[in-house]
Amino acid sequence: xxxxxxxxxxxxxxxxxSDVRAAQRDLAAFGALYRRYLDRVYGYCFYLLGDHHDAxxxxxxxxxxxxxxxxxxxxxxxxxxxxxxxxxxxxxxxALRARGRHRATAxxxxxxPALGGDPAGLVGQAEESRRLRRALDTLxxxxxxxxxxxxxxxxxxxxxxxxxxxxPGAVRxxxxxxxxxxxxxxx
Amino acid sequence: MTTPPTLAExxxxxxxxxxxxxxxxxxxxxxGLAQADRSLIDAAVSVRASLASSPVAPRFEARLGSxxxxxxxxxxxxxxxxxxxxxxxxxxxxxVGVTAYAVWRSARRSSGPAHRLLHR
Numbered sequence: 168x169x170x171x172x173x174x175x176x177x178x179x180x181x182x183x184x185s186d187v188r189a190a191q192r193d194l195a196a197f198g199a200l201y202r203r204y205l206d207r208v209y210g211y212c213f214y215l216l217g218d219h220h221d222a223x224x225x226x227x228x229x230x231x232x233x234x235x236x237x238x239x240x241x242x243x244x245x246x247x248x249x250x251x252x253x254x255x256x257x258x259x260x261x262a263l264r265a266r267g268r269h270r271a272t273a274x275x276x277x278x279x280p281a282l283g284g285d286p287a288g289l290v291g292q293a294e295e296s297r298r299l300r301r302a303l304d305t306l307x308x309x310x311x312x313x314x315x316x317x318x319x320x321x322x323x324x325x326x327x328x329x330x331x332x333x334x335p336g337a338v339r340x341x342x343x344x345x346x347x348x349x350x351x352x353x354x
Numbered sequence: 355m356t357t358p359p360t361l362a363e364x365x366x367x368x369x370x371x372x373x374x375x376x377x378x379x380x381x382x383x384x385x386g387l388a389q390a391d392r393s394l395i396d397a398a399v400s401v402r403a404s405l406a407s408s409p410v411a412p413r414f415e416a417r418l419g420s421x422x423x424x425x426x427x428x429x430x431x432x433x434x435x436x437x438x439x440x441x442x443x444x445x446x447x448x449x450v451g452v453t454a455y456a457v458w459r460s461a462r463r464s465s466g467p468a469h470r471l472l473h474r
Contacts, residue, residue, distance in 0.1 A: 205415060226410075300404065339363055343365050343394070
């Protein structure tokens, strides 16, 4: 997670900056960034595309594009990971355009995350998870994207703004509306 | 004079706290959310619990890793243009040399018998 500088909430310290500089000097160092973000980029693609194969394809295109462009990346207020997720966002948009429609499968068809605990608790959690995904599926695209980038990928409102081309304030409003809608649907 | 944070801003702060591992009550209190807004925090807790990151297949991870390694190898020569020039120059010189030698050899073979016939 980016660390906000005290006194200037707009400025952030990018935790990836040293790895990015190393990768710009020697592409072999890109491996550290790949290992760090593979799961999160894949998760973003998977939750928005709803299909493992499409998610793998979009993830692959994202990292190949990022490696090809890493030399041109400049830290101009946007963190590396917001730049990377912006690439992923564009790849997802391309995949959806190529598909000619929105997600292949609804999120409620997505496999359940591994849960621990007693069997009765597991059943309850699985049902809660299905309800949440059905509710998430009814949200507008931009609200759903904000929720996934925030809760699955851990991006800040500012970083999500870079990914989606919105202001941080607009992202916070989208998040508020999404959670308000989810609260009403889950009540 | 600073304006008080909006509900969207306070909720974002509470989500930050939640994602950082704080308990829902602590996150709501730290962000200054009212009891009436507690349903928003409950929804955030549900989202966090339900949307686990999906694990990447090891085979895919290995395949993409090797593709990225292969891609790293190709721009290597472009990052050292001097090596590209030297490699090209040496390759050209060897090619010219081999061609000249082949021409010289074939000319010598074909002119050999005719030369002998003329001086017989």
